Amino acid sequence: MVKARKYVLVNHFVDEAKPTDLKLMEEELPPLQNGEYLAEAEYLSVDPYMRPYVRDLPLGATMIGSQVAKIVESKNPAFPVGKRIVGNLGWRTHTIIDPKTEDQFFKQNPYLLPDIGDLPPSLGLGVLGMPGNTAYFGLLEICKPKSGETIVISGAAGAVGSHVGQIAKNLGLNVIGICGSDEKCKWLTEEMGFDFAINYKTMLVAARLREIAPQGVDCYFDNVGGDISGTVMYQMNLFGRVGVCGSISSYNAKSLPKGTILQPAMLFSQLKMEGFIVKRWSDRWNEGIMQNLQWIREGKLRYRETVTKGFENMFDAFIGMLRGENIGKAIVQV
Numbered sequence: 001m002v003k004a005r006k007y008v009l010v011n012h013f014v015d016e017a018k019p020t021d022l023k024l025m026e027e028e029l030p031p032l033q034n035g036e037y038l039a040e041a042e043y044l045s046v047d048p049y050m051r052p053y054v055r056d057l058p059l060g061a062t063m064i065g066s067q068v069a070k071i072v073e074s075k076n077p078a079f080p081v082g083k084r085i086v087g088n089l090g091w092r093t094h095t096i097i098d099p100k101t102e103d104q105f106f107k108q109n110p111y112l113l114p115d116i117g118d119l120p121p122s123l124g125l126g127v128l129g130m131p132g133n134t135a136y137f138g139l140l141e142i143c144k145p146k147s148g149e150t151i152v153i154s155g156a157a158g159a160v161g162s163h164v165g166q167i168a169k170n171l172g173l174n175v176i177g178i179c180g181s182d183e184k185c186k187w188l189t190e191e192m193g194f195d196f197a198i199n200y201k202t203m204l205v206a207a208r209l210r211e212i213a214p215q216g217v218d219c220y221f222d223n224v225g226g227d228i229s230g231t232v233m234y235q236m237n238l239f240g241r242v243g244v245c246g247s248i249s250s251y252n253a254k255s256l257p258k259g260t261i262l263q264p265a266m267l268f269s270q271l272k273m274e275g276f277i278v279k280r281w282s283d284r285w286n287e288g289i290m291q292n293l294q295w296i297r298e299g300k301l302r303y304r305e306t307v308t309k310g311f312e313n314m315f316d317a318f319i320g321m322l323r324g325e326n327i328g329k330a331i332v333q334v
């Protein structure tokens with residue numbers, strides 16, 4: 001009899017989530033039925049979306065999240081023992097999967113991790129998974145960057161932001177990142193090829209941006225929302241494009257804070273602002289993964305992971321990521 005460990009939601013988060021909002025429990029799993037397989041989690045993802053999406057999760061349900069898991073038992077020849085899958089299975093160590101069943105939130109079936117050779121399987125949660133596709137499709141399809149233009153990226157040292165900046169650099173843009181520490185700024189400019197980085201916690205973003213981008217901003221890839229975004233948008237050029245990917249500065253808020261009025265900037269600079277959810281490109285999912293894989297192999301795309309060890313440390317990894325303790329993709333190794 002296999003025992004799964006899982007986190008269930010016992011209180012909805014108020015302000016910042018508390019460890020007591022989730023409870024670590026055990027569950028005995030039944031024998032496999034024909035067509036099913038058993039997956040054992042190796043790596044779990046902690047992502048910002050969990051904070052807002054959990055509002056719709058009923059109490060008692062398993063905490064949402066994706067994982068890379070190894071198939072350890074199977075009664076389905078399409079999912080043989082030893083292969084790995086990527087799936088939104090929640091915060092749990094073992095899961096029986098009927099491949100026909102979609103997950104509750106994203107309406108996706110678990111899929112086999114593509115052959116990525118010697119690269120770490122955990123990349124299926126980052127640069128070769130959902131955040132990687134968010135960077136790829138969000139930048140190319142929404143911001144529509146052109147060589148020679150200037151792009152600003154907020155949340156720049158995280159999984160999505162650090163990836164967006166590298167694609168933009170490869171396309172010949174002038175790349176400016178905004179993030180929350182000097183260590184992150186240094187990493188972006190010295191290792192990830194960003195032209196400039198601004199620490200929003202210690203610098204005046206408006207003044208620094210005017211200094212380093214007197215030519216103005218053509219694209220803004222927005223991961224954070226709030227004041228930072230208002231500031232950037234008032235320094236945008238005619239026909240600038242804003243891709244609204246995330247709004248992490250408001251995820252803990254009970255009610256939305258009053259923000260900068262954006263309409264004058266949008267009107268007089270004739271900006272285009274569009275929000276997107278990466279699921280929009282689910283029919284092109286594999287294209288994104290394969291392109292990112294090719295860029296890694298060509299040395300054009302680098303990645304970094306902040307790895308927390310131990311399933312019992314899921315909550316700390318989650319809250320640490322929301323507080324900005326991660327550089328690159330935050331994951332948990334079981």
Ligand code: NDP
Nearest residue numbers: 048158159160179180223245246247248249276277278324
């Ligand atoms: P990250 O790896 O970027 O981690 C989150 C980071 O957000 C932290 O490290 C922290 O960095 C920063 N942050 C936290 N609070 C604030 C704040 N108040 N103001 C500014 N920055 C803050 O996460 P991801 O790369 O996974 O996600 C980045 C964004 O993209 C999120 O908003 C997420 O919701 C969104 N997203 C959207 C998707 C879509 O389909 N639209 C899909 C995937 C992600 P720092 O030290 O710089 O503050």
